[in-house]
Amino acid sequence: MAKVEAGMEGMVDMYLFETTTLIDQLDEILLRTEQANEFTDDDINEVFRIMHTVKGSSAMMGFENLQKLAHKGEDMFFIIREDPSKMKDIGFVYDLVFQMSDLFKAEIEEIRSNPDYEGTDFSEMIAKLENGAKMLQGELDEAEAAEGGEQSAAAKSGGIEAANENQSVIRVYFEQDCKMENLRAFLLLNRLKESFDVIDWFPKDVENNAESSGIIQEDGFLVTLNKADVDEALKVVEQSVNVDTYEIVTDEKEEEGAAPQQEAAEQPAQPANTAQAAAKAEKPAEVKPAPAETKKEAAPVKKEAPAPAKKPERAPSQQVSSNSGKQSLISVNLQKLDQLHDIVGEIITTESMVISNPELEGLKLESFQKAARELRKLTDELQDSVMSIRMVPLVGPFQKMHRIVRDMKQKLGKNVELVIEGEDTEVDKSIVDNLNDPLMHLVRNCMDHGIEEDVNERIAHGKPDKGTIKLSATSSAGEVIITVADDGGGIDTDRVLQKAEDAGLLTKPASEYSEREINNMIMLPGFSTNTEVTEYSGRGVGMDVVKKNIEKSGGSIFVESKRYEGSTFIIKIPLTLAIIAGMEVRVGDVIFTVPTSAIKQSFKITNNQIIYDTQGNEMIMLRGECYPILKLYQKYNLETDTTDFEQGILILVEADGKKVCLFADKLIGEQQVVVKPFPSYLSRYNLKAEGLSGCSIMGDGSISLIIDINNVIDKQ
Amino acid sequence: MADINKVSEQQQELNEKINKAAKSSGTEIAKALTFIIDDRIYGVDISYVNEIVGVPHITVIPGIPYYIKGVINVRSKVIPIIDVRARFDLPEKEHDDKTSTIIITYMDIQVGIIVDQVQEVLSVKAENKADIPALERVNNNKFIEYILETNDSIKMILDVKKLIFDDDFDIEAVAAE
Structure with missing residues (x-):
């Protein structure tokens, strides 16, 4: 962080946060108005206010260069405000202000990261803005100019x-x-x-x-x-x-x-x-x-x-949130929240340690049980509130995409509209931070590769000449589903397959790949279908990085595509990383945690209910549906005495609409568990592919392995 | 499950020495914690050692090399465990009350190593430190950094990095995570 005057250090974070918010707001207004081709008085006032506030707070922090820059922007909008009709069809104002907002963003990042920060010289941009102001003013007729001067005098x-x-x-x-x-x-x-x-x-x-x-x-x-x-x-x-x-x-x-x-x-x-x-x-x-x-x-x-x-x-109502003297909002260092979060995790573990202490087994403890239930209720509440503190809406990352689409639209000469839905869906802050890059990549990808180069091609397939990229978010049962969809050309499966073959990425004969498998090949490391490197995408480090980033947040991504109709990237990420409700099951010496959200039911069976296919794989009929059985002891090569189906238990789990029955020795019970990632030392072994997403410390201090249902089913 | 607090007196004593041994003094150039594996005495530089614990319950993790036995829980931290016997390709031995886990940190990566028995904390002085012959490096002694000769015996001080990581392990990338 940049050095500032003594006594102001604490303010820098606040300043950076506020200014970033304001600049984002600025971008949003500009994008909206440019799209609607209408700049209302409110918008002008709002832009003016943003510039004004940025100017004021930059001055307060002693960032003179930023202050001057904002000042020039303010001047320009002052002219526009005096005569809004000047704003009609003036593209250069948009370009200027966008350039300015980029400079602001870069400078803010610089202030944030560079301890030896020295103000960048913005004289070039300032001159541009001055010119812009002059151009605007040149169009004002003299009478109006004089009037304006009088007023201010x-x-x-x-x-x-x-x-x-x-x-x-x-x-x-x-x-x-x-x-x-x-x-x-x-x-x-x-x-x-x-x-x-x-x-x-x-x-x-x-x-x-x-x-x-x-x-x-x-x-x-x-x-x-x-x-x-x-x-x-x-x-x-x-x-x-x-x-x-x-x-x-x-x-x-x-x-x-x-x-x-x-x-x-x-x-x-x-x-x-x-x-x-x-x-x-x-x-x-x-x-x-x-x-x-x-x-x-x-x-x-x-x-x-x-x-x-x-x-x-009349100042717009947004002012309240960012500037209100009433302290209904405070900003908290994320580290402190993380700490709080960790402590809550430890408390939940310790609570289980106390309540299900082996020394209590067999004792009749009525009032203890009552108190324990009470405690459990409170810790649940505590956990919920801590979680909710960390939840932020997806508005931020989503809004940024407007800007990307706007810029690329001009550079690529494609007519595309970005539609956003469900941006108020909330997810954990740490996940939002990790989503920015993948989303940007996906949207760029849709712009660059998805939407057709040639409008006639679109028309030929009965689509409107204007392309659409749809970004949407919904939440369901502990996870958030984010989709990035375009109505472009879709994935050319033949080309992808050919390319994968050339790159030696195929592991079985080409004819055995399903369409879904081929589509998802684009996310293999080192795969890029674009033969030419463009400014935005196609360096061959695209989709696999996206996939990796999303998996880092504990999520998954896959793509659905129909040739000539478009493709849809579907990202599923957990609402929060840290605590899940899980069913503990024992297999031999090992305890697994199966996320409760994935469990449909658990049941005992008799051997004559088992059906065998021609390869001898076991399956079971349940209410007219047939499910494969996955023996956990066999999958993970564990020693157990319970190999007979009648002695163990079956758990029906579902992920992505696919179902499978897990076979385990016995159920231990349901528990809230704090998800810990595997130690970094083990990160080179692809445990995720083994169907394990992490581990968790249980009440008695032993460690359970958390099963990643998605991967277990896929790898089956 | 085994109790990690159930540390033997000897382990406890050594833990105290480890805590004190942060700085070496006098002619001493380093300190080493020695331990026994298969009747031979080995050692590791004490600057890498955090503490000695017993052998808590090890949770097996599928899909990892044979010498990584799994993970253990040390004060709510999940730490992977390497069996030094397995690392040296020695036959496995039943764990007993002398079996110890030495918790080591190398470049922020924490692992535990299982040894037959911990022994003592020794001073390493320039005069009793001997490099191993180059020839031996090529042979199976790829884990040994140098030899420590004291009056009564010879101790082989292990290269922690080589002990824990395979050659292709990208330590910096992992530590950065």
């Missing part, structure tokens, strides 16, 4: 007056030592703007001029509102954090006389005349706050010219 004259009888001025003081008064005032201002018509405020430049802190400390933050709103507004003020006192000043003259006394009473430490002088000051720049009061001296904020005049506007 009027607003800049500063100070504050309750212009007529219908208006009131509220004066707000913040708690002493709360620091960054200017930003607190800004937050308050935004809150007020949400609900009321804010007519004026002073100091004007609270958002990006840290020196206004001094003024606010001394003579309070002044807001002019309509009289009718005042009572309600005061409630908002009252609820805001760090607000010390507030008062209503109905008349400017009265204020001048009354204020010093009130101030003296409320904050005896403050020299009244300084405050008064400041209140009258025309421009903040002329105010020299008493040195003792300027707590922000150390802050690396460069003073800049007052912000462009800002007409009172």
Whole structure:
């Protein structure tokens, strides 16, 4: 992480997070408006606000280059805001702003990762933006330009007056030592703007001029509102954090006389005349706050010219989530959550250790059992809440795909629409992080290889000329299913098979491969059907990496495809990595955990129910369906006395619509288990292919192996 | 299941020595923990050794080489176990109360090695350290790093890396995980 001024370290994370969120929002708006070819006033205001906020917070953190960059962007949108009609059909604005947002993202990453961070020079981009602003302005006719200038001049004259009888001025003081008064005032201002018509405020430049802190400390933050709103507004003020006192000043003259006394009473430490002088000051720049009061001296904020005049506007409601002074949201270091998560895991293990302690066996312990049940209920709740804390919606990774589609659409000259569904589906944070790359790869792949190069080809197969890529997510029984589907050409199975043969990837005669198997060959290491390397995909390290990444999150991926109709990548990932409900079964000395979600039923059978096929494989008929039997002791080569079907137990499991009966010695019981990955030392042996997804420490301290039903069935 | 807390007095004593032996002093260039396998004395550099435990219940894992016996649970950590006898292609021996597991960490990778009996912590001094003849390296002694001669006997100090990993093992990639 980059070095920042002392006292600001804790803020960097927050800044990075907020700025990233804002830039993402910016991208989203631009994409949406570009697609709809309509830029509403709200959108313009929103973009303007984003730039403005980024500018302000960058200034606060001392990232001057970012501040300047955002400033130029803001300038450009200022012009657009003055005359929204200019926004019609101006492609270059989009390109400029996208370039800017890319620079922002790169710089944020740099700040995050580089301890010796030095601001990148953005003068080139700044010049571009300035040009863009000029081009926009060049189209403004002179009368309008003059009008705009007048407006801002009027607003800049500063100070504050309750212009007529219908208006009131509220004066707000913040708690002493709360620091960054200017930003607190800004937050308050935004809150007020949400609900009321804010007519004026002073100091004007609270958002990006840290020196206004001094003024606010001394003579309070002044807001002019309509009289009718005042009572309600005061409630908002009252609820805001760090607000010390507030008062209503109905008349400017009265204020001048009354204020010093009130101030003296409320904050005896403050020299009244300084405050008064400041209140009258025309421009903040002329105010020299008493040195003792300027707590922000150390802050690396460069003073800049007052912000462009800002007409009172209703801030969009999103503001609340990112900027609200009310602390209904906090951001927590993920590491701390991981720790909490680990502890909960240990508690669950220990709980089982206590409750099913072998020393208790055979004892009649009524009240103990009752207390144990109670404890179990509470730990379940604890686990659920910890899990829910870590759950985040898929919106982030999904929205990013818009951008990728947009860029590639232009470069590849393909007309494609991205449709997103179920982006509010929630998954564990760590899984979301691991999903970004695979999703990006899949979407690129669909764009590059999926959607046909030639529109006529699409039309010939009865498809609309505009291609569609559909990204959707749904959750079901402990897992999330994410699909990336395109309506392109589908997978050319002949070509894939040929290619796999050439690459020596076939393990059986080509004619024995099913269509499904061939389709999934594209995810074998070292396989790439595109003969040419493009900018986006086709370096031969594509799909196998995607597959590996997804398997790392404990998920699975497969592809379904129909020639000329399109292909669909289906990703299944567990909702959370760490804790699953499992059935413990014993085979010889070894204990396996079968995920409860996969179990259909377990049952005893008699030998005469067994059916043998011609190879002597055992099967069983159940309600008119025939299921193969998989003997765990045989599969894993374990020694056991229980080889007779009548002595053991059968467990019917299902994955991907395929069912199989597992044969084990006996059921031990159901338990919540904390999934631990196998030690890294063993990662070179493909245990996943053996049908084992991890291990888990049980109540008595022994280790159970968790069966991966998917792989067990596939490898059968 | 066996109790990992059931550590014999000798194991306990050695554990204390291991904890103290973080730094070598004087003419000593290293310390080694010695153990016995098939009546021969071997050793490992103590800087790799975390602790000595008994032999807890080993959970067999299918599909891994014969010398990796499975995994054990040491204080909620799942640690893979290598049987040194199997690694040396010696016949297996029934575990008894002297059988010990030495927990070793190499480049953040933790494994346990099963030995017949742990012996003592020794100082390694330059004068009693001898390189093994190059010829022997080619032979079956591929695990030995050097020979330690003390007044009464000869100890073969093992190369931990070679003991734990096969030549094709990409340690850095695994440790990075």
